[in-house]
Amino acid sequence: MSPFIQRTDQIITPTLLLDEEQARRNIAAMARRAAEQGVIFRPHFKTHQAAAVGEWFRDYDVTAITVSSVSMARYFAQSGWRDITIAFPVNLRELAEIDALAAEVRLGLLLDASAVADRLAAELTHPVDVWIEIDTEYRRSGALWSDKEWLADVAVRCEAAPQLSLRGVLCHAGNTYGARSLDAVRQIHATTMARMTAARAATAAATRRDDLQISIGDTPACALLDDLGSVDEMRPGNFVFYDLVQEQIGACRMGEIAVAVACPVVGVYPRRRELALYGGAVHLSKDALTLDSGQPSFGCIAPLTESGWGEPFPGAYLRSVSQEHGVVSVAEEAWPGVCASLAVGDLVAVLPVHSCLTANLLKRYLTLGGQNIEMAAIPR
Amino acid sequence: MSPFIQRTDQIITPTLLLDEEQARRNIAAMARRAAEQGVIFRPHFKTHQAAAVGEWFRDYDVTAITVSSVSMARYFAQSGWRDITIAFPVNLRELAEIDALAAEVRLGLLLDASAVADRLAAELTHPVDVWIEIDTEYRRSGALWSDKEWLADVAVRCEAAPQLSLRGVLCHAGNTYGARSLDAVRQIHATTMARMTAARAATAAATRRDDLQISIGDTPACALLDDLGSVDEMRPGNFVFYDLVQEQIGACRMGEIAVAVACPVVGVYPRRRELALYGGAVHLSKDALTLDSGQPSFGCIAPLTESGWGEPFPGAYLRSVSQEHGVVSVAEEAWPGVCASLAVGDLVAVLPVHSCLTANLLKRYLTLGGQNIEMAAIPR
Numbered sequence: 001m002s003p004f005i006q007r008t009d010q011i012i013t014p015t016l017l018l019d020e021e022q023a024r025r026n027i028a029a030m031a032r033r034a035a036e037q038g039v040i041f042r043p044h045f046k047t048h049q050a051a052a053v054g055e056w057f058r059d060y061d062v063t064a065i066t067v068s069s070v071s072m073a074r075y076f077a078q079s080g081w082r083d084i085t086i087a088f089p090v091n092l093r094e095l096a097e098i099d100a101l102a103a104e105v106r107l108g109l110l111l112d113a114s115a116v117a118d119r120l121a122a123e124l125t126h127p128v129d130v131w132i133e134i135d136t137e138y139r140r141s142g143a144l145w146s147d148k149e150w151l152a153d154v155a156v157r158c159e160a161a162p163q164l165s166l167r168g169v170l171c172h173a174g175n176t177y178g179a180r181s182l183d184a185v186r187q188i189h190a191t192t193m194a195r196m197t198a199a200r201a202a203t204a205a206a207t208r209r210d211d212l213q214i215s216i217g218d219t220p221a222c223a224l225l226d227d228l229g230s231v232d233e234m235r236p237g238n239f240v241f242y243d244l245v246q247e248q249i250g251a252c253r254m255g256e257i258a259v260a261v262a263c264p265v266v267g268v269y270p271r272r273r274e275l276a277l278y279g280g281a282v283h284l285s286k287d288a289l290t291l292d293s294g295q296p297s298f299g300c301i302a303p304l305t306e307s308g309w310g311e312p313f314p315g316a317y318l319r320s321v322s323q324e325h326g327v328v329s330v331a332e333e334a335w336p337g338v339c340a341s342l343a344v345g346d347l348v349a350v351l352p353v354h355s356c357l358t359a360n361l362l363k364r365y366l367t368l369g370g371q372n373i374e375m376a377a378i379p380r
Numbered sequence: 381m382s383p384f385i386q387r388t389d390q391i392i393t394p395t396l397l398l399d400e401e402q403a404r405r406n407i408a409a410m411a412r413r414a415a416e417q418g419v420i421f422r423p424h425f426k427t428h429q430a431a432a433v434g435e436w437f438r439d440y441d442v443t444a445i446t447v448s449s450v451s452m453a454r455y456f457a458q459s460g461w462r463d464i465t466i467a468f469p470v471n472l473r474e475l476a477e478i479d480a481l482a483a484e485v486r487l488g489l490l491l492d493a494s495a496v497a498d499r500l501a502a503e504l505t506h507p508v509d510v511w512i513e514i515d516t517e518y519r520r521s522g523a524l525w526s527d528k529e530w531l532a533d534v535a536v537r538c539e540a541a542p543q544l545s546l547r548g549v550l551c552h553a554g555n556t557y558g559a560r561s562l563d564a565v566r567q568i569h570a571t572t573m574a575r576m577t578a579a580r581a582a583t584a585a586a587t588r589r590d591d592l593q594i595s596i597g598d599t600p601a602c603a604l605l606d607d608l609g610s611v612d613e614m615r616p617g618n619f620v621f622y623d624l625v626q627e628q629i630g631a632c633r634m635g636e637i638a639v640a641v642a643c644p645v646v647g648v649y650p651r652r653r654e655l656a657l658y659g660g661a662v663h664l665s666k667d668a669l670t671l672d673s674g675q676p677s678f679g680c681i682a683p684l685t686e687s688g689w690g691e692p693f694p695g696a697y698l699r700s701v702s703q704e705h706g707v708v709s710v711a712e713e714a715w716p717g718v719c720a721s722l723a724v725g726d727l728v729a730v731l732p733v734h735s736c737l738t739a740n741l742l743k744r745y746l747t748l749g750g751q752n753i754e755m756a757a758i759p760r
Contacts (some may be wrong), residue, residue, distance in 0.1 A: 012473040089646035092725035093392040141656040266469035276521040286666040345472035
């Protein structure tokens with residue numbers, strides 16, 4: 001028996017399975033893409049949030065990482081990372097923590113307003129790298145790419161502050177998450193890069209700097225495009241595990257998804273051809289994707305196998321989740337096959353819609369090699 | 381200065397605020413509704429998941445509670461509760477834990493299939509109460525209310541097992557969450573009760589029992605209806621805090637919502653009249669409601685006040701959340717008012733769409749009296 005199958009008897013509640021070999025292949029592939037294009041690879045660790053998984057990146061000479069909170073930066077600093085960008089707008093209420101961290105590691109911060117630059121200049125006692133976050137019209141955070149005066153003002157104030165070392169312009173072009181083809185990703189990325197180049201030009205003109213970099217972050221562009229254009233740094237995160245959203249975009253194949261949640265079957269309902277799973281919003285999150293039918297899906301299901309999980313059952317998907325329940329709807333032609341392999345008390349693998357949120361909820365992994373990996377106990 | 385305002389300087393990351401006085405009023409009101417109707421009040425503790433909040437229910441002579449997992453039952457057993465229903469289909473992989481718990485407390489279990497009854501009969505060594513879960517066409521878990529043969533078979537097998545004490549039929553009529561008026565809730569409840577009465581009749585006929593009870597759980601019906609009909613037991617949970625979903629249904633008023641997340645403002649974008657908040661899917665969950673405009677809303681925002689939070693800003697709502705970011709959209713006429721009271725670095729209160737999921741994510745409360753309350757460290 002494989003170490004994994006030996007452990008499945010001990011799985012009694014929803015458990016996040018991690019295919020370590022696949023995750024390492026995903027890391028290797030992305031590191032190779034970055035190297036081939038001469039782009040700095042600064043992976044985002046918010047997806048896995050685990051020191052042990054972070055170590056796998058060192059095999060590919062990764063020394064610089066991205067995180068999404070000050071507490072996550074603290075956690076990875078404690079596991080030896082010395083060059084960390086917090087890819088979230090500076091939270092002015094955390095300046096004391098930020099300053100303490102900047103004393104220990106090379107810390108990168110994001111800002112998008114001159115008032116924030118001024119506060120950093122006034123209060124930080126240790127040097128930090130700063131990036132001007134650009135809104136390329138994803139409309140989350142960032143200074144609008146076309147607002148040259150705003151950008152020039154922010155850049156000048158950064159340059160004037162001795163503690164702040166302006167590195168360049170940075171964005172998260174989440175627009176690619178709406179793409180459903182390589183061509184669509186390519187077009188969105190081209191628009192993003194035109195805007196990032198314009199934003200860099202505005203900041204370069206204001207500061208007379210010719211070394212400002214461009215940093216991007218979205219997994220679809222990083223995973224799919226062989227020519228990222230004038231990108232200097234990439235910060236993808238999701239690719240380490242991938243998920244159904246990335247599969248729907250075309251950024252990965254189903255077999256490249258490296259995590260799944262083993263869920264006990266707690267109900268089988270032949271009349272409505274549905275299953276109830278122990279596995280709900282507190283395990284998977286409420287993130288959904290939209291199927292071709294227009295229905296929301298909260299995951300798909302796959303059989304557990306000797307070595308992990310198999311191909312998803314066709315015609316079956318998680319149609320709803322509440323706090324602890326998941327309800328799987330099965331198409332008529334698929335029902336006999338699902339019924340033949342699953343009964344109440346069995347385990348089934350749920351491939352997550354959004355692996356970052358699922359990992360954040362479950363807090364630990366069971367690898368297919370039978371190892372437990374704990375995630376950060378990050379205070380919220 | 382109030383104890384709360386003294387503490388706000390120490391709020392540096394998203395923090396779940398709890399208006400203890402309002403939560404106690406919500407408990408008192410629901411306990412009174414149950415007493416007036418002569419219905420057993422067995423509140424669901426999955427919403428708050430905190431031993432300290434559970435203690436507040438004892439002032440209203442609550443001795444029986446509901447939880448949604450075996451681990452949550454274990455947690456509340458450890459804080460002294462002795463009559464606990466796990467309102468989730470029995471997970472056959474947890475029978476050893478269930479049996480151990482049944483040795484210590486009066487434990488209620490839900491089942492909907494004869495195969496499950498047989499397994500309980502074969503493996504439990506301690507007595508338990510059992511409820512036949514009924515699907516009144518909410519289609520989550522439960523035996524279909526109209527399937528008399530199925531119900532009779534389950535009931536007979538429960539009666540035949542010496543460890544199993546059949547208490548009655550139980551449902552969660554989540555259909556009321558789609559209602560938007562008292563009349564709609566009343567109609568849905570009437571349908572639910574007709575089906576529950578039929579289901580009870582089928583089990584009573586098969587077992588020759590005349591004492592089988594009916595237990596219901598949805599907060600909207602429990603909060604709104606003065607006559608629940610032939611209900612014997614109610615298990616609402618959400619009402620302790622309420623949230624925007626309940627407000628939209630009409631089950632509570634905005635002022636009865638007892639929790640809000642204090643979120644730092646990290647971006648102000650006048651051109652698009654939006655704010656970026658430190659407060660995203662890992663704090664609030666991705667649960668959304670649909671506004672009259674058809675847009676999804678992940679929360680609304682309100683100013684912090686001397687004693688807590690005020691009325692929500694009209695014309696502003698959280699239009700999107702990603703892992704750590706929330707984006708607030710503000711209507712043109714409301715923008716000057718929002719801008720005048722909020723700047724980068726300030727705190728704003730976010731009223732949650734679904735308080736159960738928000739509490740589950742944040743794991744602790746700060747009361748408006750300045751106390752910290754920790755939630756269960758429930759293993760997942």
